[in-house]
Amino acid sequence: MASGGPRVSISQISTFSAPFADDVAAYARAGLDGIGVWELKLGEGPDDAELEAFRAAELASAAAVPLVPSLLPLPLLGGPEDPAARLAAMLASLHRLAPFTPSGIICLTGTGAGRDPDEARRIVVDGLRELAAEASRLGLRIALEPYQCDGGGDWTIVSTIPDALELIRDAGDSPALGLQFDTWHLWNTETLFDDIAEHVERFAGVHVDDVRDPTRGWADRVAPGRGIAGIPQILRALDDAGYDGLYDMEIFSDDGTFGAAYEDSFWRLDPDAAVLTLRDAFDEVWQARDAVDESPLTPQGPLSPVRPHLRRQTVKE
Numbered sequence: 511m512a513s514g515g516p517r518v519s520i521s522q523i524s525t526f527s528a529p530f531a532d533d534v535a536a537y538a539r540a541g542l543d544g545i546g547v548w549e550l551k552l553g554e555g556p557d558d559a560e561l562e563a564f565r566a567a568e569l570a571s572a573a574a575v576p577l578v579p580s581l582l583p584l585p586l587l588g589g590p591e592d593p594a595a596r597l598a599a600m601l602a603s604l605h606r607l608a609p610f611t612p613s614g615i616i617c618l619t620g621t622g623a624g625r626d627p628d629e630a631r632r633i634v635v636d637g638l639r640e641l642a643a644e645a646s647r648l649g650l651r652i653a654l655e656p657y658q659c660d661g662g663g664d665w666t667i668v669s670t671i672p673d674a675l676e677l678i679r680d681a682g683d684s685p686a687l688g689l690q691f692d693t694w695h696l697w698n699t700e701t702l703f704d705d706i707a708e709h710v711e712r713f714a715g716v717h718v719d720d721v722r723d724p725t726r727g728w729a730d731r732v733a734p735g736r737g738i739a740g741i742p743q744i745l746r747a748l749d750d751a752g753y754d755g756l757y758d759m760e761i762f763s764d765d766g767t768f769g770a771a772y773e774d775s776f777w778r779l780d781p782d783a784a785v786l787t788l789r790d791a792f793d794e795v796w797q798a799r800d801a802v803d804e805s806p807l808t809p810q811g812p813l814s815p816v817r818p819h820l821r822r823q824t825v826k827e
Contacts, residue, residue: 515796516745516749516757516792516796517543517544517570517754517755517756517757518542518543518544518756518757518758518759518789518792519537519542519543519544519545519546519569519570519572519756519757519758519759520533520537520542520544520545520546520758520759520760520785520788521545521546521548521572521573521575521717521758521759521760521761522545522546522547522548522551523546523548523575523760523761523762524759524760524761524776524784524788525777525779525781525784525785526763526765526767526777527765527777528780528781529551530551530552530553530560530563531559531560531563532781533545533551533781534563534564534567534569535563535567536781536782536784536785537567537569537785538567538568538569539782539785540782540785540786540789541789542569542785542789543569543570543756544569544570544571544572544756544758545564545567545569545570545571545572546571546572546573546574546575546612546715546717546756546758546760547564547571547572547574547575547607547610547612548574548575549574549575549576549577549603549606549607550575550577552606555606557606557609561609561610564610570756571610571611571612571613572612572613572715572755572756572758573612573613573614573615573616573653573690573714573715573717573758574607574610574612574614574615574616575615575616576599576600576603576604576607576615576616576617577589577599577603578590578596578599578600578603579600579616579617579618580596580617580618580619580620580665581593581596581597581600581617581618581619581620581633581634581637581638582596582619582620582621582622582625582630582633582634582667583596583620583621584618584620584621584664584665585621585623585664586664586665586728586768593620593633593637596620596637597637597640597641600615600617600637600641601640601641601644603615604641604644604645604648604650605648607650608648608649608650612650613651613653613714613715613755613756614650614651614652614653614688614690614714614715615641615645615650615651615652615653616653616655616690617638617641617652617653617654617655618654618655618657618665618666619634619654619657619666619667619668619677620634620665620666620667621663621664621665621666621667622667623663623664627667630667631667631677631680634667634677635677635680635681636681638652638654638677638678638681638687639681639682639684641686641687642681642682642684642686642687643684643686645686646684646685646686650686651685651686651687651688651714652686652687652688652714653688653689653690653714653715654668654674654677654678654687654688654689654690655674655689655690655692655695656668656669656670656671656673656674656689656692656695656696657669657695658694658695658696658698658728659698659699660698661728665728669695669699670696670699670701670705671689671691671696671699671701671705671709672701672705674689675689675709675712688712688713688714689709689712689713689714690713690714690715690716690717691706691713691715691716691717691748692716692717692719692760693716693717693718693719693720693734693739693741693744694717694719694720694721694731694739694760697721697739697740697744698739702744702747703743703747706744706747706748706751706753707747707750707751710748710751710752710753711752713753713755714755715755715756715758716748716753716755716756716757716758717758717759717760718734718741718745718757718758718759718760718792719731719732719733719734719759719760719761719762720732720733720734720735720736720737720738720739720741721737721738721739722736722737722738723737723738726770726772727764727770728762729762729763729764729768729770730762730763730764730770730772731760731761731762731763732761732763732776733759733761733776733787733788733791734759734788734791734792734794734795735791735794735795735798736791741795742795742796742798742799742801742802743799743802745757745795745796745799746799746800746802749799757792759788759791759792761776761784761788763775763776763777764777765777765778
């Protein structure tokens with residue numbers, strides 16, 4: 511699909527119910543350039559069959575998501591409460607995911623709720639330092655992902671690129687520590703376009719998804735161009751800044767798995783239909799970026815009306 515144009519991939523969470531092999535086949539049939547591997551799709555292992563399918567498809571590897579994707583807890587996703595156990599799980603995931611040669615390994619900070627802010631920050635900084643050392647040995651890169659500021663208290667202690675970079679500097683500023691840029695998380699950052707222009711070289715990957723209006727919860731994202739995040743402007747800024755990695759589409763759209771069974775859940779589509787929908791949506795917003803005028807870029811608005819809709823979504827037990 512690239513041939514001089516953008517390189518496009520799909521993060522496997524977008525085809526949530528499909529097995530790993532079905533994802534690989536559907537992405538390759540659609541002419542995509544890559545795949546964002548999710549460890550949860552690999553099952554119990556060993557991963558010989560999955561690696562064989564991945565390599566045979568000749569797909570590039572976007573950022574991969576470990577089974578435990580944060581150093582502090584994520585109340586809405588579960589996993590160990592003890593940060594030491596979470597770090598151990600993440601270190602093990604580096605070794606499992608390394609053969610898929612991802613552009614980065616996603617790392618959220620997790621929530622600082624219930625902890626002294628300084629202690630929470632220390633846990634994250636120390637964890638990043640250990641992850642960076644192991645990633646460097648494996649030839650990998652950690653992709654620290656700032657999480658959406660609205661409703662982000664259950665997920666993160668950083669919500670902007672500068673704040674995430676400050677954590678990286680505190681952790682030693684290893685070349686193995688990069689950033690994961692996500693349009694859904696960062697679209698309403700007031701310094702968005704300055705941050706892109708200044709720090710694009712730190713991006714280990716880019717996730718592309720759009721903001722539904724109104725948004726019904728954290729797992730209610732839509733295909734690029736179907737929401738209010740101003741995706742063409744963001745793509746224009748990334749392209750102008752020189753980003754040349756994979757544009758990895760990542761759609762969370764709860765089918766009831768996380769407590770909100772949306773009737774129009776994107777996850778209810780079969781893999782081929784979902785992939786073609788995302789491919790065509792990306793083509794549209796990429797072409798639309800050429801129509802963005804030359805005036806200074808500013809975050810798309812209105813900013814305030816969407817914010818109440820990004821509050822915490824309660825997950826049913």
